[in-house]
Amino acid sequence: MRYIPHTPGDVAQMLERIGVGSLEELFVEIPASARLKRPLALPPALAESELVRELKALAARNATPENRISFLGGGAYQHFIPAAVDLLISRSEFYTAYTPYQPEISQGTLQAIFEFQTLICQLTGMEVANASMYDGASACAEAALMTVRLTRRRKVLVSRALNPRWRKVIATYCRYVDVELVEVGYAADGRTDLEELAGKLDGQTAAVIAGYPNYFGVVEDLAALAGLAQGAGARLVAGVAEGVALGLLKSPGELGADIVAGEGQSFGLPVSYGGPYVGFFAARMKDVRAMPGRLVGETVDRDGKRGFVLTLSTREQHIRREKATSNICSNQGLCALTATVFLSLLGKQGLRELAQQNVAKAAYAREQLQKVAGVTLPFAAPSFNEFVVRSSKPAGEVLAALEAQGILGGIPLGADYPELGEAFLVCVTEQNRRSDIEALAGALAGGAA
Amino acid sequence: MIVGTSGLVLNEKLLFEHSDAGRKGYSLPALDVPAATLPDGLCREEIAGFPELSEVDVVRHFTRLSTWNYGVDSGFYPLGSCTMKYNPKVNEVACRLPGLADVHPATPDHLAQGALTLMYQLQEMLAEISGFPAVSVQPAAGAHGELAGMLAIRAWHEARGNARRTKVLIPDTAHGTNPATAALAGFDVVPIASQGVLTLEEVAAHMTDEVAALMVTNPNTLGLFETNIEAICALVHERGGLVYCDGANLNALLGIARPGDLGIDVMHFNLHKTFATPHGGGGPGSGPVGVRADLAPFLPGPLAVRDGDSYRFAGPPGSVGRLLAFHGNFGIMVRAFAYIRSMGAQGLRHATEMAVLNANYVRARLEGSYHLPYATRSLHEVVFSDRDLPNDCHTLDVAKRLIDYGYHPPTIYFPLVVKGAIMIEPTETESQETLDEFCDAMLAIAGEAGADPELLKNAPVRTRTRRLDETGAARQPRLKWERPC
Numbered sequence: 059m060r061y062i063p064h065t066p067g068d069v070a071q072m073l074e075r076i077g078v079g080s081l082e083e084l085f086v087e088i089p090a091s092a093r094l095k096r097p098l099a100l101p102p103a104l105a106e107s108e109l110v111r112e113l114k115a116l117a118a119r120n121a122t123p124e125n126r127i128s129f130l131g132g133g134a135y136q137h138f139i140p141a142a143v144d145l146l147i148s149r150s151e152f153y154t155a156y157t158p159y160q161p162e163i164s165q166g167t168l169q170a171i172f173e174f175q176t177l178i179c180q181l182t183g184m185e186v187a188n189a190s191m192y193d194g195a196s197a198c199a200e201a202a203l204m205t206v207r208l209t210r211r212r213k214v215l216v217s218r219a220l221n222p223r224w225r226k227v228i229a230t231y232c233r234y235v236d237v238e239l240v241e242v243g244y245a246a247d248g249r250t251d252l253e254e255l256a257g258k259l260d261g262q263t264a265a266v267i268a269g270y271p272n273y274f275g276v277v278e279d280l281a282a283l284a285g286l287a288q289g290a291g292a293r294l295v296a297g298v299a300e301g302v303a304l305g306l307l308k309s310p311g312e313l314g315a316d317i318v319a320g321e322g323q324s325f326g327l328p329v330s331y332g333g334p335y336v337g338f339f340a341a342r343m344k345d346v347r348a349m350p351g352r353l354v355g356e357t358v359d360r361d362g363k364r365g366f367v368l369t370l371s372t373r374e375q376h377i378r379r380e381k382a383t384s385n386i387c388s389n390q391g392l393c394a395l396t397a398t399v400f401l402s403l404l405g406k407q408g409l410r411e412l413a414q415q416n417v418a419k420a421a422y423a424r425e426q427l428q429k430v431a432g433v434t435l436p437f438a439a440p441s442f443n444e445f446v447v448r449s450s451k452p453a454g455e456v457l458a459a460l461e462a463q464g465i466l467g468g469i470p471l472g473a474d475y476p477e478l479g480e481a482f483l484v485c486v487t488e489q490n491r492r493s494d495i496e497a498l499a500g501a502l503a504g505g506a507a
Numbered sequence: 508m509i510v511g512t513s514g515l516v517l518n519e520k521l522l523f524e525h526s527d528a529g530r531k532g533y534s535l536p537a538l539d540v541p542a543a544t545l546p547d548g549l550c551r552e553e554i555a556g557f558p559e560l561s562e563v564d565v566v567r568h569f570t571r572l573s574t575w576n577y578g579v580d581s582g583f584y585p586l587g588s589c590t591m592k593y594n595p596k597v598n599e600v601a602c603r604l605p606g607l608a609d610v611h612p613a614t615p616d617h618l619a620q621g622a623l624t625l626m627y628q629l630q631e632m633l634a635e636i637s638g639f640p641a642v643s644v645q646p647a648a649g650a651h652g653e654l655a656g657m658l659a660i661r662a663w664h665e666a667r668g669n670a671r672r673t674k675v676l677i678p679d680t681a682h683g684t685n686p687a688t689a690a691l692a693g694f695d696v697v698p699i700a701s702q703g704v705l706t707l708e709e710v711a712a713h714m715t716d717e718v719a720a721l722m723v724t725n726p727n728t729l730g731l732f733e734t735n736i737e738a739i740c741a742l743v744h745e746r747g748g749l750v751y752c753d754g755a756n757l758n759a760l761l762g763i764a765r766p767g768d769l770g771i772d773v774m775h776f777n778l779h780k781t782f783a784t785p786h787g788g789g790g791p792g793s794g795p796v797g798v799r800a801d802l803a804p805f806l807p808g809p810l811a812v813r814d815g816d817s818y819r820f821a822g823p824p825g826s827v828g829r830l831l832a833f834h835g836n837f838g839i840m841v842r843a844f845a846y847i848r849s850m851g852a853q854g855l856r857h858a859t860e861m862a863v864l865n866a867n868y869v870r871a872r873l874e875g876s877y878h879l880p881y882a883t884r885s886l887h888e889v890v891f892s893d894r895d896l897p898n899d900c901h902t903l904d905v906a907k908r909l910i911d912y913g914y915h916p917p918t919i920y921f922p923l924v925v926k927g928a929i930m931i932e933p934t935e936t937e938s939q940e941t942l943d944e945f946c947d948a949m950l951a952i953a954g955e956a957g958a959d960p961e962l963l964k965n966a967p968v969r970t971r972t973r974r975l976d977e978t979g980a981a982r983q984p985r986l987k988w989e990r991p992c
Contacts, residue, residue, distance in 0.1 A: 059854045061593050061783070063938035064861050072864055072939055076871045084863045085763060087732040087884050092764045099635055103851025106597050113845065117606025119621030121614050130611040133832050140533060142562055144603070146569040154578030154594050156586060156786035159918075161977075162970040163910055166576035167788040170569070173522050176987040180556050186986050189789065192647035195832035223832045230807070230828030234661050234693030277549055306544075308551045321832070330602075331622045332612030332833025333647065334791035346984065352789070357980035365972035369980040375650070375687035376921075380696040385687035388648040388779065391789030395569075402522050402565045406557040408533035414544060415535055422540035440545050461615070469613045492539040 060106075120331075121466065127494045128466040129423075131444045131485020132273070133194070133221050133299045134332065135324045137412070138489055143326040143399050153392055157352075161367045162359075167391065168366035171354040174398045181304045181401075182296075182318040183311025184340035188351035190394040191337030191386065194321025195224040198267060198297045199231035200339065200350045200384055201319040205265035205293040206237055207348050207383070213238045213262045215292075217250040219272035221299050222474040228267070242266070248276035248437030248446070250283060259290040265317075267295040270310055271303055274437055274483070275420070275444030284314030293317060301325055301338075301397075303442045305404075305413035317341045326400030327393055336393035347373060350384030415488040416443035419495065423486045426499035432507040436478065444485045446471065446478065449507045453480045459506035465498055467506075510582060510913025510944060516971055519571040522558045523988045532562035556990060575971040576788070577915050583941050585869075587888045587918035587930025588682070588728055590758050590780035592858075595849065598784070598842035607841055612833040616819040622837065623818035627811040629844045630795075633776055636847075636855070637757070638767025639797030641823075643806040645835040649755060650684040652775025652794030657692035658827040659798060659805040660720050660749050660773060666805075666825065669747065672719035678705055680728045680922045685753060694719060701924070703881045704731050707738050714746045724753040725766065728922040728930070729881055730866060730888035732759075740770025749773065749802075757781045758934070759863060759887035762856030773798045782843035793839035809834075861935035862887045865942060869931055872946040876953045880925050887934075893927035900956040902927040904963035907974065908955065911967045912948035 064072075069081070078084060104112065122128075123136060130136070147153060151166060158164030158171075171189045178187035191197035202214045214232070216225055218241050225241075232239055240258055245251040250268050259266070266287040271277050280296055287294040296310035298320030310318045323335040341349055347370065355369035375382040404412060420443045427433050432450035449456045453470045460467035468482035475481065486495065544550070560568070578584070584591035602608065610622050630642040646652035657675070664672045675689040678701045686696045699705075699713050710721060721743050725733045733739070740750045752766050752774040758781045760766070766774045778784050779792035786792070798806060807830045809820035820834070850858065863886050870879070870889040877891040893902040906916035906929075918930040933942060955962045967973065 059850065059857055061595055061849075062854075062857060062861050062935050064864070064935075068939045069861075069864065072868045076864075076867045078867075081860050081864065084860075084867055084884065085886075087734055087886070088764055089734060089737070092737060092769055094763060094765050094768065098762050098852035098855065100632055100852040100855070101848065103854050104848050106849070109597060109845055109849055110601070112848065113601045113604060113607070113841070116621035116625050117604040119624070120606050120610045121618035122605060122609035122611075124605055124609065126618075128611060130613045132613050134612050136609075136611065140562075142532070142566055146566065146573075148599065149570065149573040150580035150594075150785075151573040151576040151578045153599075153785045153787050154580045154584075155576050155788045156584075156589055156591060157789040159586075160577075160906065160910065160916055161975050162907070162967050162972055163577040163915065164575075164788075165971045166572035166574065169519075169521065169572055169575075170788075172986075172988070176521075176523065177557070179987045180554050192651060192791075193831050193833075196647070196651075196830065221832065223829060226829040227832065230658065230830055231691070233658060233827060235691065236693070277545065305554075306550055308549060309554075312551065328603075328608040328838075329611045330608050331610040331614075331619065331837040332835065333831065334793075334836040334838050335832075336791075346986070353984070353986055355980040356985040357976045359972040359975045361973055363972055365975045367975050367977050367980050369977065369986075370984060372981075374683075376683035378687075379683050380686035380690040382683070382687040382690075385650045385654060385684050385691050386648070387650045387682075387684050388786075388790040388792040390647075390787075390791045392785070392787030393791055395788065398522075399565065399569055402558050402560055402568070403532035403562060405526075405531045405533070405559040406554055407529075407559065408531045408535075409557070410553070411535055412533075414542075415538060417545055418538055418540055418543045421543035440549060442545075457615075461618075466611070466614065466618075488535060495540070 126464055126466050127497055129468050129484045129486060130466050132469040132483050133223060134329045135300055135487060136329055136489050137324055137487055139326050140403050142403060143396060146399050147392055147396050152395060158368060165365060168354050170395050170398050172366050174394045177398060177401050178338045178340050182340040183309025184318055185343040186346050187338060187340040188349055188353055190389040191339050191351055192390060193335045193337045194299055195227035197319035197337030197339045198224050199228045201295045201317045202228050202265055202267060204348050208345060209264040211262050211264040212236055213240060214264055215240050215242050215258055215266045217242050217268040219244040219250055219274055220267060220269040220297055221273045224297060247439040248274045249278050249439050252282055255286055259286060259292060263290055263292040265293045265295050267297060270296040270298050271300060271442045274446050275441035276437055276439045277307060280310055280313035280315060295319060300442060302413050302416060305409035322397045325397035327396055334390055334393050336390040336397055348383060351386055351389060412488060419490055420486040423495045426495055430499055430503045430507055433502055443487055444483055446481050447484050448479060448481045451507060453482045456506050457482060460501050463501045465501055467498060517571045519568060521988050522568060523556060525560055525564055526558040528559055530559045530561045532560055532565050582913055583937060583945050584915040585917045585931045585933050586915060587932040588755055590932060590934055592783050592934040593936035594783055594785040598845040601845045602838040602841040620818060623811050625844055626840060627813055627818050629840050630811060632847050633795055633797060637774060637797045638765030640800050641803035641806060642795050642797045643810055644795040644840055645807045645830055646794040646796055647831055647836050648790060648792040649775055649777045649794045650688060651830060652796040653684055653688040654691055655796040655807045655830055656751055656773040656775055657688055659802050661692050662805040662827050663802050664719050671717055674718045676713050676718055676721045679924050681722060681724060682753060685722045703729060703883060704733050705735060705739060707735050707742060710739050711742055714743060716747060718748050720749045720751050722751045724756060726756045726759045726886045729890050730885040731883050732886055736769050755780060756887060759859060761859040762852060763859055773802060778839055778843040783846040784839045784842040791836050791839055793836040858935045865933035865935060865937055868942055869933055869946060873949055876950050888930060888932035890925055891929040892925050896956045898956055898960035900960050900963050902929050905952055908952045908963045908966040909948060911969050914945055
């Protein structure tokens, strides 16, 4: 086996040093009744060349933007990834290390996380960010639990316009910890219904959670949501599914959010059939001790030289056990590094330009689709790089007809939003060329819709 | 030979301190549609403090940072409980194949058959390895898999009307994630004492009709097989409870014993430990959860299921719900799949045998020089303590001195039941020569503790930084860069 160095001679010498006669004797503590009495029934071992062939064969059976025009978004976004990103995170000093428990030989990871925390604070307009969460949805769920700890209230209002998958994850995390989740609908323009929200807020409300932009791609009025929530003594959690939007939109912090829980996949991570992605989590400094997850802080060594360490760990499971702020241990370290590299390359200008291209491409797509007979765009509020399309024919049929022309036209919304009728979510990024958009409009006009 | 040496250590500022207005390391194509923007009121000013760097600045920055790190590829990394085995390179290539890395998670099932096949086959292989008939690969890490498992246990009891069962028994050797997870699933934690291994009597004494489950780790964090596990499982079942197993130490059992055959009801896997996926400086991992048949309806989902020759996502019917926005850390699943397919049944068993051989070899070489609190035969890891070190030298000092010798230290001060614990897990990918050099270093350090304890107290001296002021960091937290006033 190519990953195991022992020769039969090594094994014999080592057994002798241990003082046992066989490998079998090493397992003497495992009772005979507990032993597996047959070999595992697994497929035969593959040589490296055979493995690569098998994986390529599997890979060939998947649709990707290499063989389709794709307008899929809905929480995972197809942005270009500069070559330097993957080459840098492929330095094995980064990817074969573990959690930086020994700071003197982990300063690379620690400084990079400190930079990640800083970048997230700058992007979100918040005061403190952690070292990462599993993804945006689980970050949002942890945010809901944090507001319950902070306010000692047990009701959380969740906007129906928040990504439905994220809402499901919040529900899973809250399932057995006595938190009541209440849905708040959206208004005709696609934004969270402020009147309904005002009516549902009360002295038991810990938090209001809304997407920014929301699942329909619509930019919520976060300042109004914050005002209402905080007026009732509750916290506002902004859930950011498309991080690139923060390159252009006012930061949630500036608009009054108390916690920003987001998805950083757009920052250099491939869509990879759903993961690994990276959740980011940012809050106010006054609440730092209630935060989940790891934090890296600046300090000095014995010679007074700047260095970085894991800090405030008395919040965490390995110290506080059942009283910890979360059970999270391994997070998405390498993905946080990926985001850090990506954001460093784009920088202040690059990220804004990227966000603007996304807006312009999506605006052009909206304009083209609006002209198609049988297609309507139900929501008028400004949107970022996604929007809802309603068709006269069943959405499943429309998407199947597009698929037949090599176009992944969007994500059907019927199961999550039956009230929208025949609708689907279209995402347009800088990776979609004008000709792609025109192909979509053309196919819809040509009968698909 | 001392592996550690003092080479070239480059200085490097923070990204933000490098920044120069007007630089960027990125290019976009010319806009091919009319320019459009959002209403002014929605848009921000420029992002204050955000870096501005060229591509070469960024490449040098992160390359230099990487040289301050120590990974499995740098050298021996015997971090106990973490199974820092070698991460095969072909797996890194595999997960980056465009047909896998570029599949959008909302792709209709019939257009993602390759990805679904892989997930299904991984579920099946993990089921065979562990003895649990149903596996969900959705959880993102070990603690996430624990949450999935404990939620399923809660739901299973609920479906049987066992609302009174609100307690979970957890031995004192457990990882901190176990009690933290039990709390997150709404349980009250009852700690129980172990005598190295759990005794039937201790479990029996606490196993009331309010107890929903026992959480064990097997082999436990002392590296010892829970010899009474079958009787304990039978007792817990008899009294209406379930047994959860933390699968962090599965590397000791591949092809030897299957947790599902021992009476355990639920277990999570750590693909980043047992199945050789890289640890990434703190993730991403992957924490699939396996359950016995009658708990399968409660698994987090959807799962990859097979219909004849095709695959789709479905159910499970009574699922505790979704734990992530999408299907789990697929890129990590690809690597684990590649590992299992490369090893085969015989290879996996061989890995376990060599992992156990290596741990016992280290034990044999260090016993006598370091205090060994438990005499029972070790499996994949061995725990020593600092009890016998002279001159007020402690575990932390040994760990820091090991760095000067060129090693990543073992896990220290865990498990909590051993004062000054030094927990060594060599894994199977280390050769006898590597282990000998490491043991020589450990023995030299034990000698230094007697002859020249300052060498330990001052260590490390060959690193980028010396010991850092952690107390100061916590007292006045500086958690982000701020422009100097």
